Amino acid sequence: MTHQQFPNTRKRRLRKHNFSRRLAREHRLSVDDLIWPVFITPYEGQEDIPSMPGVARHGPDALLAAAERAVALDIPAIMLFPVVGEDAKSEDASDAYDPAGLVQTSVSAIKERFPELGVMTDIALDPYTASGQDGLTDDAGYVLNDETVEVLVKQALSHADAGADVVSPSDMMDGRIGAIRQALEHDGHIHTQILAYSAKYASAFYGPFRDAVGSAKSLGGASKESYQMDPANSDEAIDELILDVNEGADMVMVKPALPYLDIVRRAREAVNVPVMAYQVSGEYTMMTMAAAAGALDHDAVMVESLTSIKRAGAHGILTYFAPAMATLLSD
Numbered sequence: 001m002t003h004q005q006f007p008n009t010r011k012r013r014l015r016k017h018n019f020s021r022r023l024a025r026e027h028r029l030s031v032d033d034l035i036w037p038v039f040i041t042p043y044e045g046q047e048d049i050p051s052m053p054g055v056a057r058h059g060p061d062a063l064l065a066a067a068e069r070a071v072a073l074d075i076p077a078i079m080l081f082p083v084v085g086e087d088a089k090s091e092d093a094s095d096a097y098d099p100a101g102l103v104q105t106s107v108s109a110i111k112e113r114f115p116e117l118g119v120m121t122d123i124a125l126d127p128y129t130a131s132g133q134d135g136l137t138d139d140a141g142y143v144l145n146d147e148t149v150e151v152l153v154k155q156a157l158s159h160a161d162a163g164a165d166v167v168s169p170s171d172m173m174d175g176r177i178g179a180i181r182q183a184l185e186h187d188g189h190i191h192t193q194i195l196a197y198s199a200k201y202a203s204a205f206y207g208p209f210r211d212a213v214g215s216a217k218s219l220g221g222a223s224k225e226s227y228q229m230d231p232a233n234s235d236e237a238i239d240e241l242i243l244d245v246n247e248g249a250d251m252v253m254v255k256p257a258l259p260y261l262d263i264v265r266r267a268r269e270a271v272n273v274p275v276m277a278y279q280v281s282g283e284y285t286m287m288t289m290a291a292a293a294g295a296l297d298h299d300a301v302m303v304e305s306l307t308s309i310k311r312a313g314a315h316g317i318l319t320y321f322a323p324a325m326a327t328l329l330s331d
């Protein structure tokens, strides 16, 4: 490529006018890019989450109202995250695959009312383990891999039975994508999609989420570093992505998003399935709390951060901003 010298090249010419900025724009957000993570509880009503301004836990009726809002805003899909009481937590996490459980009943209620809305579910045991870990633990507190995968398979099947369109393992156990794919096929769930959290980092940016679902208390300061990825690694992420695609993932995910845009870019180049990025709770909270304090412009940082995730290569973005962003796009 030839590179012309100044003043033949004045990069600012195109930036001077809105019409040419519009024509030159390489990436733009669309409502089609958005997945809305929604917290659900068995209790009626809606409860604000103090560490996540503007985000609530939804009881059964509030969940249907949220689903209706998603449909009205043309958001393609929502992802459900359960907040269950102590009575649903145990050593064996058996509530995770209860056909009458919170996620299962919520999925069928949404699919019955809004069949066109994509419903995604989180596959991991952290809401249901007494330890707050994503898997079953041994006496030393180590998260067991193969034993956990067996429970994750039951959890995924119960979600598929309830009508989930997409199951999304966020647990980072080895071999779980292959095991879940095989079980889904075996049970005739040939259309159930798997969105694999392939490159999920052991991140401090999950803090507000753990408050929201109550796993921070169960974890009691314990870490997830024995299964989630080291934030210092990048080649390893590519290995994880390729493994999950080969095991049968339809889509892959990088999480968190903003501190890991290099991974999103590498993921896009490494695999040919859709790459999703999760703008996690801590990212959302940093921006919304700074905006509430008057230090940042809420809508401007929302648009800029989401655009940067697209520019990095993401096909879709899980974001707590989804309803606000969709509203802005529709105005």
Ligand code: PBG
Pocket: 122, 123, 124, 125, 126, 134, 170, 171, 205, 206, 207, 208, 209, 210, 224, 279, 280, 281, 282
């Ligand atoms: C747990 C899970 C976590 C998130 C999604 N699924 C937290 C964790 O790994 O402790 C984090 C999402 C967010 O921070 O918004 N399986």
